[in-house]
Amino acid sequence: MPGELQVERLAARRWLVQLPTRRATIRLAARLAPALRAGDLLALSGDLGAGKTFFTRALCRRLGVSESIPVTSPTFALVQPYEGRLPIVHVDLYRLGDADEVFQLGLRQAREDALLVIEWPRTFLDVVGGGEVSIAFSLHADGRQVQIDLGEAQPDVVSRFGAVLAASVSSARAKKAPL
Numbered sequence: 001m002p003g004e005l006q007v008e009r010l011a012a013r014r015w016l017v018q019l020p021t022r023r024a025t026i027r028l029a030a031r032l033a034p035a036l037r038a039g040d041l042l043a044l045s046g047d048l049g050a051g052k053t054f055f056t057r058a059l060c061r062r063l064g065v066s067e068s069i070p071v072t073s074p075t076f077a078l079v080q081p082y083e084g085r086l087p088i089v090h091v092d093l094y095r096l097g098d099a100d101e102v103f104q105l106g107l108r109q110a111r112e113d114a115l116l117v118i119e120w121p122r123t124f125l126d127v128v129g130g131g132e133v134s135i136a137f138s139l140h141a142d143g144r145q146v147q148i149d150l151g152e153a154q155p156d157v158v159s160r161f162g163a164v165l166a167a168s169v170s171s172a173r174a175k176k177a178p179l
């Protein structure tokens with residue numbers, strides 16, 4: 001069914017989303033995209049191959065980045081900007097070892113007028129200004145799942161993301177509820 005997504009609320013600001021298929025990941029990106037604004041920070045964690053870049057690509061497409069532009073892991077470029085309905089800066093900090101190197105990338109400034117998406121953020125979130133939406137990917141059964149944690153996010157971010165996620169929970173519940 002188009003648009004269906006399994007979302008569960010684990011705590012006031014923590015959500016679990018099942019991504020059994022790539023299509024579900026694309027759907028999650030589609031749900032979150034309208035809630036995104038310049039200045040937001042998405043911190044994508046999880047093992048190699050857990051789906052961070054796949055999700056970022058889906059998000060970029062939904063935000064209007066042309067199919068002709070490849071969206072891949074910027075493991076060597078470190079920082080890759082894209083132009084969609086808002087500027088997007090995609091970063092992979094996997095190879096960086098200390099906060100000074102991260103500081104030199106100028107991400108705090110870049111974030112002022114762009115959506116910042118960081119893979120492998122580890123301990124470097126303060127360097128880029130914090131206030132992140134944490135999206136933690138893990139392998140689950142044959143697919144993936146993510147925990148979305150709004151615990152560090154600013155109130156306006158919590159309300160934008162919270163609204164989208166809460167709407168996803170209630171529609172799933174409504175479907176299951178007896179008549």
Ligand SMILES: Nc1ncnc2c1ncn2[C@@H]1O[C@H](COP(=O)(O)OP(=O)(O)OP(=O)(O)O)[C@@H](O)[C@H]1O
Pocket residue numbers: 019020021022023024025046047048049050051052053054055073119142143144
């Ligand atoms: N439900 C799913 N959601 C996302 N990707 C999936 C899913 N199921 C399978 N995959 C596959 O898993 C792989 C995820 O690779 P991806 O490059 O996104 O990982 P990554 O987390 O960015 O890894 P790295 O840490 O190396 O950058 C892709 O080959 C994708 O096709």
Ligand SMILES: [Mg+2]
Pocket residue numbers: 052053054073074092119
């Ligand atoms: Mg990646």
